[in-house]
Amino acid sequence: MKIVQAFKRDDIGWNYLTDKITLKDPLVLVFANRLLLEDELFLKDIKREFPYEHIVYGSTAGEIADINVLDDSATVTAIEFERSSFIIKTGNILDYNKDGVALGKSLYSSVPKENLKHLFVLSEGSFINGSSLINGLEEAIDSNLSITGGMCGDDAKFEKTLASYNENPREGEVVLIGFYGETLEISFASYGGWQPFGPERIITRSEGNILYEIDGQPALELYKKYLGEKASELPQASLLYPLNVTPPGKEDALVRTILNIDNDNQSMILAGDVPLNSKVQLMMASVDGIAEGASLAAQYAMKNRVTKPNLAILISCVGRKLVMDQRVEEEIEEVKSILDSETVLTGFYSYGEMAPFFASTRCQLHNQTMTLTLLSE
Structure with a gap:
């Protein structure tokens, strides 16, 4: 697995956290402030810097890049899978009369099942019922197939959230990424601390x-x-x-x-x-309780892993960010201290987190948790 990661604010150039190399057909995850995702010039800048085919966008309540928690920025993480593959499907809740179950069923039915290892969901977050979406995804699911993901954010404004795949981000969109491959190891965990x-x-x-x-x-x-x-x-x-x-x-x-x-x-x-x-x-919560919860999430996600994770996708609730305020990066540092030092961290602050409880594969919608998805080949 090869990974390139960078972030950008509106007023500065691209800041690379990894070597800037050309990748072959990568999955590109863009987590960004909602106002930036509505800016046509900013979107063009992303596409110029990362001229790839598979770009997934999601609005946030804060962006995570390595141990940095950013605001009013865009973080881009491009992942080249060398022995695995991925497929991306999308649907819009507005096309299903806001019926999350129907949308979930439709998305799952559209994903090829052979060698499917894991599903990652990036969902609109302002009016969808996340539990219903999960129920629809899992209605006909294989019991060994796991789901993680999160609901997009909009800082603490709660005005609207945006997501998309290869198109300008829009309201109501749900993106489903299927990961495939025998050599792919994916683990996950979710913990709160409230x-x-x-x-x-x-x-x-x-x-x-x-x-x-x-x-x-x-x-x-x-x-x-x-x-x-x-x-x-x-x-x-x-x-x-x-x-x-x-x-x-x-x-x-x-x-x-x-x-x-x-x-x-x-x-x-x-x-x-x-x-x-x-x-x-x-x-209610304390700063120390939230930081400890992030550490426990990382410990659970690392439990029983065979390989060291190449990539960690962190989805933490906006409520945690508000409580921690100036100390918010402490929960990211807690996660980093548990993972391998070479693991690339990306993610965002959300309106909801999706993951099974520990030792289960049935996905649940959580709030106020740190949810991790760890990937390696």
Whole structure:
């Protein structure tokens, strides 16, 4: 595997973190600020610098390149697979009446299955139900096939997110990358580091990813009581106080970030499903807890690996970035310290992360986690 990595801000030239070499038919991952992805001149600059056929774009809430966490930039990671291959498919949720299950089923059916090793998802993040998308992808999936990925971001603005494959990035797009090859080793892990607090309550009315009532009370009204003065800063303030949701009959809790609110019906729109009768608590975090969570994610991802990873794709939640603030690079440094020193790190801050729980292959939508996908040939 050969990798070339560089980043660029609007006001400076390209900064290469690896040797600048010509690659053969690479997969090019572009993670960038949404406003830059709307700039035609900036997109042309990327294509001039990386004149390759397979370019995947995704908007972010912060870009990761090696141990650097950047803002208002574009990071480009070009990967040449020497003994493996990849296939890219796309679909737009707006063409499926925002039905994530239907889109997921369609995308999975379009991917060749022979020698398929892993699926990586780069999804629009502003209005899609990530849980439904995963359910659609996994409806007919082989039990040994794993899925990881993330939902695009838009800083903390929550205005819109963009993604695409070889075209100008647009709203509603979901990109699915299939990785193939017997020599390809892919591992993954996801861990948070947030702690629940306050009373444990029950979701008494919900529909998909919309939460209407908790303990028979309007969900948004109850949530605002907990936030106090910070309620005036919603939905951005919710990134610091996500929900810990344990579905009925499940032991593993999922963290859910609030993407938007509806004051008219006092509901909250979350990044993934919030099933009826789930247990729910508020959560909060410390800088040290988040850094430790990133370290644990890296340790789990490295567990039982046969080869050293050539590439690590890091997807961390925007809420973690807001909590860590000026110390945000500490969680990236924790990951780097666990991985091999020569592993190339790329990734972004997201509105949702996709990965199975440890020791499972069934994918879940997470929030407020550090999610890793490690690749080597």
